[in-house]
Amino acid sequence: MVIGQRPALHELEHKARWLALLMLAIGLHLFEASLPSLGPWFKPGLANLVTLLALIWMGPKAAVLLAIGRVVIGAFFIGTLFTPTFVISMAGALSAAFVMIAVWRWLPGVSLIGISLLAALAHMLAQFVTVESLFIQQPALFYALPPLLLLSTISGWLNGALAMYIAARLP
């Protein structure tokens, strides 16, 4: 684009759509942060649903940038920027986004439900690996994983179904 020249309408539309998704993801991120804790580092994963929608509508780059953007801006609002909570949240969100991209590209036959399921599991695993590597270097931490992975399986499946429902109505 030449300086001074107006951007094309489809470019502006693309940016506006991405920003709308980012606002939605930040809102859901803040909503989830305000929920009572169901266990260490467990959230329903609604913000990941927006990453998934960004992936199928706008591609991998938009999805990764959205995941980074909502964690950074969300942490700014919650007051956890650059704290351990922020690092754990970023690790989870990025792992989920990369697993979504990998499954979407290379696993045929898997719908948004399967993608969301694997992303939710990756999110939880990445959080534990981050805590164990950087903050509390005790393998005993992983003993708490199975019940949380079970919750992630359920939330991942439900979020995937919700993403399919939304995607079918907002193509």
Next chain:
Amino acid sequence: MMATLQGTRADRLLLLAALTTIVVAWLMIRSLMASGPAVAAVFHGDTLLATYPLPLAGEQAIHFEAEGELGSSEIIIDQHGARIAASPCATQQCVLSGAHRHAGDMIACVPNRILVTIRGSAEARFDAIVE
């Protein structure tokens, strides 16, 4: 919406694989953690600070100050289990999580890098005392 919830055949296979792995891992961990008498272990980062047997009813509670990254976490171990009574962290999630006494339970305060784990069972300790 109900039809959407079913997913594809590949989704259901992934679900089955995930559930099988999680349940098998959970059963293995439970049996591993439930052996021996009930003890609470307190860690800071990669260092084991202390281990205490969980007191039975009528026994004196244990107060332990664990020095962490931000300051001192006050840990109380009594007949109800182990809990973090006070912590210098901002969120206080560790304090709010309350007392834990079952094998495999744990309380993690990531900002202060403190971990409290429970392993073994109260019944096993009771058996050991009787013996």
